[in-house]
Amino acid sequence: MPAKRPPVPLSRERIIDAALHIADGQGLRRLTMRRLGDALQVEAMAIYHHLPRGKEALMDALAEHVTTVQVDPAAAATWQDRARAWARASRAALLEHPGVLSLALTKPPKGSALIAITEQIEQLRESGAGDPAGAVRALRAYVFGSVAVEVQQSGWADPDAEVRDARTAEGERDFEHGLDALVAGLGG
Amino acid sequence: MPAKRPPVPLSRERIIDAALHIADGQGLRRLTMRRLGDALQVEAMAIYHHLPRGKEALMDALAEHVTTVQVDPAAAATWQDRARAWARASRAALLEHPGVLSLALTKPPKGSALIAITEQIEQLRESGAGDPAGAVRALRAYVFGSVAVEVQQSGWADPDAEVRDARTAEGERDFEHGLDALVAGLGG
């Protein structure tokens, strides 16, 4: 009497959400197809129907998810303010899921993440930045590095640390401080 | 008839060198105990004698290896020059082994890497930097992020890219440019 239907049907979104939950809660190493299946009340192989390339596709999707950000262009007029808004949004997105940070830092941007980057370049160009592509590269580098150091220092990798949120007030202060310096430096 | 001795005896350094070679050449995911054993002309289990905690210890050792840098304090007098020298050395060490970059970015510093950091803080303090710990955090963040973006853009992760060296002239120019801005910003 096998082959029952799961309570709620599977979907790409539900898979990614569950994967993020597991990676954030127990680390990327413990994110396995079978565990992911258990979390979704489904056998592991069911996932392959929604993510045809298996775990590789899952990893790509996770990286894409935490690196895709968009900011309202109307919220800021100068390219400096837009750059800052984008950097803050990126930092927030990455800190929300420290478990997949290594993927975000390692995998080259694809799909929606890549689109978001080109959009950001366009926004900076329109608002008068010189070398907008270089500015976005520098901003991405700054955000990536800041988040990496913040997560390291929050003791997130430590399995027996009660710290489950990588965000700290000190980290935010440092981030804002360096961001101001970087944006100022991009002008010259 | 079993149990022959390997041509040249195993050692922690040889293991780490071989592991770096595999990770750089075929990616972290292909770095397996058995493959590492093959590269060393040894059975996989022999490695555990030199790295008692197994693969976890190996990963820690690799991260430690590419994040341990030292700069001659006599080579630069001002804290700005020392900061720049340290940043350049760190970047070079990380770019030399792009295969283990995700470990370096993710794992908190331990052992010799941690010692090198505290030494660097001390050097900056002695040469007159205000908030040397904050400066080192900012420099580490900048180096990490820059290298991450450089490696991403070099197409290193792409399995069928002929690019086996992540260093580019453009990357270096951007790095130096941002480094100047950051060091300037740290002064205020």
Added chain:
DNA sequence: ATACCGATCCTTACTATGTAAAGGGGGGCG
């Protein structure tokens, strides 16, 4: 020399993981 011993390496075996292949059941359409 002989007997022992500890460091180093091998063999075997077990569990966990990713995933290819094929099967089953349920709903919609003819």
Added chain:
DNA sequence: CGCCCCCCTTTACATAGTAAGGATCGGTAT
């Protein structure tokens, strides 16, 4: 009612990490 397709399950296999227990060697004490 019969057929088919979509979604999920079963089964199976290659590969991974590593615990447990030998085997081999060089050296040391007797």
